[in-house]
Amino acid sequence: MNAALGRAGIVLAFVSSLGGIATVVVALSTGRRALLRQAASFVALVAGGAVVAFAAMERGLVTRDFSMEYVASHGSTRTPALYNVATLWSALEGSILLWGLILAGYLVAVTFKFRRRLTDPLVGWALLTMFAVCTFFFGLMLGPANPFRTLATAPLDGPGPNPLLQNNVLMAFHPPMLYLGYVGFTVPFAFAVAALATGRVGEGWLVETRRWTLFAWAFLSVGIVLGAWWSYEVLGWGGYWAWDPVENASFLPWLTGTAFLHSVMVQERRGMLRVWNLSLVCATFSLTILGTFLTRSGVLDSVHAFSDSTVGPLLLGFFALVVLVAVGLIGWRGDRLRSPGRIDSPVSREGAFLANNVAFAAFAFVVLLGTVFPLIVESVNGERLSVGVPYFNRMTMPLGLLLLFLMAVAPALPWRKASAETLATRLQWPAWAGTGAVVLAVALGARGLAPLLAFGLGGFGAGAAVRQVALATRRQGWRGLVGRTNGGMIVHLGVVLIAVAFAASSSYTTQREVRLEPGESARVGGHSVTYLGITERAEANRTDRIARVRVDGGQVYAPRLQRFPNGTQEIGRPSVRTSPVDDVYLALLEAPAAAGGAVRLRVIVQPLVMWLWVGGGVIALGSALAAFPGRRRRGTEPASAPVAEPARDRPDPVEDRQPVGVA
Amino acid sequence: MASPPVAARRAPGKGPRLGPWMSSWLVMAVVLVVALALGSRTVGGGSDQDRVRAVASTIKCPQCAGQSAASSDAPTAEAIRRDIADRLAKGQSPDRIRDFYASRYGEGILLNPARSGPAGLVWVLPVVAAVLAFAGLGFAFRRWQQAAPAELSAEDRRLVAAARRARLSVGEPDGEPVDPHGEGDGR
Structure with missing residues (x-):
């Protein structure tokens, strides 16, 4: 039926x-x-x-x-x-x-x-x-x-x-x-x-x-x-x-x-x-x-x-x-x-958008090439090769840093043309925010040029976004938070959170595989993990073997191995202690058949992972604010003059000019 | 990242004020260079497990779907990790270990494609494309700058003046334009 x-x-x-x-x-x-x-x-x-x-x-x-x-x-x-x-x-x-x-x-x-x-x-x-x-x-x-x-x-x-x-x-x-x-x-x-x-x-x-x-x-x-x-x-x-x-x-x-x-x-x-x-x-x-x-x-x-x-x-x-x-x-x-316009100066908002x-x-292009390259090579000469994580990380890192830089500079750039003085004034505080981020990171022990650049540019970008929103809210009150530019700045903040969290968590990971008897502890990346014991539990759709692991003498976490009736092997299900500073990630690799034996645990300590998910939420919030109609301006004619057949290329009638989505 | 103080908003275009922001930028440059120099000094290598993981993350797990030998829990991946640990303990270099795996399983086991031969294209093409694209952008900017700006007729100027008057009249009570910084507010 x-x-x-x-x-x-x-x-x-x-x-x-x-x-x-x-x-x-x-x-x-x-x-x-x-x-x-x-x-x-x-x-x-x-x-x-x-x-x-x-x-x-x-x-x-x-x-x-x-x-x-x-x-x-x-x-x-x-x-x-x-x-x-x-x-x-x-x-x-x-x-x-x-x-x-x-x-x-x-x-x-x-x-x-x-x-x-x-x-x-x-x-x-x-x-x-x-x-x-x-x-x-x-x-x-x-x-x-x-x-x-x-x-x-x-x-x-x-x-x-x-x-x-x-x-x-x-x-x-x-x-x-x-x-x-x-x-x-x-x-x-x-x-x-x-x-x-x-x-x-x-x-x-x-x-x-x-x-x-x-x-x-x-x-x-x-x-x-x-x-x-x-x-x-x-x-x-x-x-x-x-x-x-x-x-x-x-x-x-x-x-x-x-x-x-x-x-x-x-x-x-x-x-x-x-x-x-x-x-x-x-x-x-x-x-x-x-x-x-x-x-x-x-x-x-x-x-x-x-x-x-x-x-x-x-x-x-x-x-x-x-x-x-x-x-x-x-x-x-x-x-x-063909459009008649021209861009007056590379140092302008539109110049930054072009870059x-x-x-x-x-x-x-890098992502597409890396993804399909093995297919292309195999179809050309039958050779099998792989393009993996190290390739993508190395090739996309400079582009990511460049994008962070543009994200910091562009909001302060006026349309058409910027003077050095305008830039120096407008970018001063965002740039100090970026410098502050680098100094703070170095003081906290962060090392390595690439992640430090990411933190610095992230601080710079966040400073620029906050500056724009602060100026807009001072001018327009709560309306300074909505509309495309201002909502876009909130999205930028979310992207900065993700970029910084990505750089930190991928650069400063501590990972250990440890073997622990019941009651035994190990120290990984400044955190202590203590294995307490194992329990078995049957759920409707699977059977779990659950290791009880105490983190930093506090709460007990439960990484487990799950056996599903349709699976041939057990599937690990990690357990994560999340905090704003760092995550302690526990994955059970091997559990003893009988109670009392030792377990093998993978313990991974990564900083700032939580902010990836927060950043995703901020992007969603910013998009919603950007979609919310900002202050109505008087309708302006589009800037472009049509090249051919001017009469037919007029902007659509007044009704058409309503912003989409405002019913 | 606090909201910018009023000083930062001072209207540009006043020559004698160059001083304050210039010195601020100079101080910032010094602070930044010192911090980056301190921060980019590499510290000594990590533990044995870190070195094994570093090598294993460049080798593909032959049995798994697109995972590296470092991140997979499959038995083969564990065997590879143990083997890498043994080889490192014997003093083999990471490159030698990778060469061994490539000779045994084929180039496809290396997650970083070779720099030479047809595989090298995957490294070269993006660089060439990016250089060409940015060069093209630079060329376009040059052309735009050389193109003479359109002549303004008296009619154009009158239109602009009328539009500006209309714009100012809806501005704030003190007659200041709505958007003194020309930064737009997301229409």
Whole structure:
């Protein structure tokens, strides 16, 4: 029953997407604009189909309908309720179903937001693009990634999801957040395609999608941080970022998306960089598809890669299509995209944004190259090689430091041109903050040039951000905290926290493997750990062997080894004593069969790890503040004068100029 | 990182005031150089376990999905760590140990690709790309600076003057512009 219902939902969503495409194409090609309103009905049908399919799958999981192949291979009667719900996105087919649901959600949101402008060809083209993306994803679920396959004979129980995916609550939040980010970039992409197709390549489409991009970016950022946190809490090696191909796949669109959020301001202000911004939007969207390809096709070894199937080639084909369409459209509109503006001085806000964009693009290039290089080499000469953590750390460090520096300087730079004196005055206190950070770090015993530079530039950047927010709140009261610039400064603070925590925790790790008898203590990185004893406990879905370990004579922590019925070997589950200064990370490597024997423990002491997660929260807060409408200014005409056909490239009518998201 | 004192906001453009901030920057430069010089002196190497971990983190665990021999708990990774410890104890250098593993398992076991041969491209390409990109940016700035600014007509000036008047009239009561620092407030 669940399978039939879900299947029906997928078919409905797929057919409605096709119907939507047909309607919009007919309306746009025959000029019958009123027909465009009908697109809304198809949007409702797509959403309805997606919701039905999603609900059917959740119902199948919750009611343990083992006649569904997906439930039989990934669900189990022993899985606790929360992980049962999260099982939907613990494997290939289900995660594409979640993708489809979120895509349908964005489609509804766009249609609702632009409900009064459905007859505008710009909105029509955007909906057409989104319908096309929907067609692809629901088509996948009709074919190779069908989540609703059934079994002739239903088993009595299933194995449950991968053990690593069912012992931390973050698993319930990391994938949906990440997908809200990934899928959200469909919206700016759709409007970019629409702007190119209609020839309205001025600043209108940017203003329309500004807030959508910000939302997608914020969700992606939070999703990435949650993923890092999950990996820290679960994987037991004490790290949170391994430059794993699939982590890179989520990081790539983040890099290009971040570049876009900055360069968009240059276009709004100066009417420049049109081609560049369109390229960044298209690159961001196509990188989300490429990331999905890398994750879902099993082409790269990774803990995330689910399986190999025909989904891979289809995703790769779709990626190629997206890139071709984007390049083709930008090339076709090349003449209109030329912008008349020029940048007066490299020492200006727009100059800093340009440098920022080059640095982000180089960063993305390094990550992309490092990720796919082994594939390329293998396909060229059959040689197998690896590109790992040491490579990424070394190559991205200078770019990261450069970005921190720009982040500190740019907020103090005026538009157009800065004099040395302006800079010297405005940057004085931020620079002292940075110097203070270096002096403090050295006084506390931090050594090494790279981490010290990171602390110094972090202090500098934080000082610049605080200065901007302080000036703005002094001028405008609480309104000085909202709006894009000020919210952006809060985001900068979050990024500084993450950068400093990253530099500190990766540079000053103390790690020991110790063997302890009951009652015995060891000293690691200034902390004492005492092994008290071992207990065994049976949970619904697993059996735990729990070591009781006292840290610094205080609280007792419980690193454990977990045996799941579907796992061949025991899985470690670390336990972490977290504090603002440092984390004591305990992973149980070996536990005695009988009570009273010795255990082998991995103890890792890392400073400032907690601030990574705090930084993620600050980024989310800052994004929310940035999305909140700042003080209304009198509408200004976009700075760019159109090059060709001035009459058609006028900014959109007054209604269009409303900031997106302010209903 | 406290909020900047009023002195820092003093309007720029007054020549004689060069003094205070110049000396502040000089003091800062001295403090910074001293602190960095003190801080970048490397201290002696860590314990045996640290040295093993440093080598193991550049070697891939052959059995695991993309993890290094330092971070994996798989039996193979543990065996590799023990072997590295033995070899270090015998006085072998990290590079020699890596060469041994590469000869036994192939280049693919090294997480740092070789600097030479086709694998070297992965090191060279980003540097070349970054240099080209920043050079291109510098070139663009030069071109923009050489391009003559657009001629202003009387009509343009009148428009600007009208816009400025309108802007000032919505400013604060004392007639100060809304945004004296020209820093924008995130429209």
